[in-house]
Amino acid sequence: MRFWPRHDASDDAELAGEAAAAAAAVVDATPPVPDPSAAAFFDVDNTLIRGASIYHFARGLASRKLFTVRDLALFALGQAAFRMRGSENADHISTAREAALAFVAGRSVSELVSLCEEIYDDKLADRIWHGTRALALKHLDAGQQVWLVTATPVELARIISHRLGLTGALGTVAETENGVYTGRLVGHLLHGPAKAGAVRALAKREGLDLSRCSAYSDSYNDLPMLTTVGHPHAVNPDADLREHAREHGWPVHDFRTGRKVTMVALPTAAGAGALAGGVAAGVALRRHYRAR
16 A cells, blocks of 8 residues: 655645736736826716715715704705706805805814715715716726816815726815815805816816817706817706707717606705815826726
8 A cells, every 4th residue: 555645734725825826817907008188077966976966965964963954955955946947046056055164164174074985985885877987987998087077075076086096076165274164165166167167277287188188967057168178978968968969969878777867866066065165275196096
């Protein structure tokens, strides 16, 4: 009878590990070729996220007893009216802005950022339109920058951008002193023509060729931004934007299949983008990665 030398199981484990490492192949390790003169700009509410990001942020505040249920109800009604009319009511905007600034006044930026992180995980993460995210990732894969442009507070916009692996965000900015909100805005809400101005300013800073850039939005109110770039797109468009896009041959992407538009298009936050405010700071280019 032949006797084999005793074999240690740990040797097998080590050998298996070495074999696996040797056979491992790096998949798609080549980074995209940079395309520094082109970028894509995405609206947030109803374009990237189902409904209004600021509304869901307000819900998060209400669940933490930082925003009353009555305030939330009034906010929702005012914004629903705005959505149905397709135009802003100065009184509603002023009331929402005053309430928002009163909420953030005296609070620290770090406190708000922490709240934004929690509320993103709790309320927003599962409301991302996967189709829109795929469009953004195509631009990243082409080596282009991808920016969010929204009336939402810049802190919340930055967190959404970071979690999705995008370049950065342009949002409504609130004044701070020594890391604490003063209760005043820096300029106005980032809405309508202000979005177009922000895109032009960023393009100048980043050396972008706007004729090579793309923009995506659901709202006719974002026409100034859409017409600033060479490649405008309508995403989950309202009736006016859909008609305009068809007349001008713009691509239309609608990811609302199987849902009623009235259910998906929760009130936009253009008139209350100052809720929770933002800090006046530039946004640095983030490394391209895919959030899981």
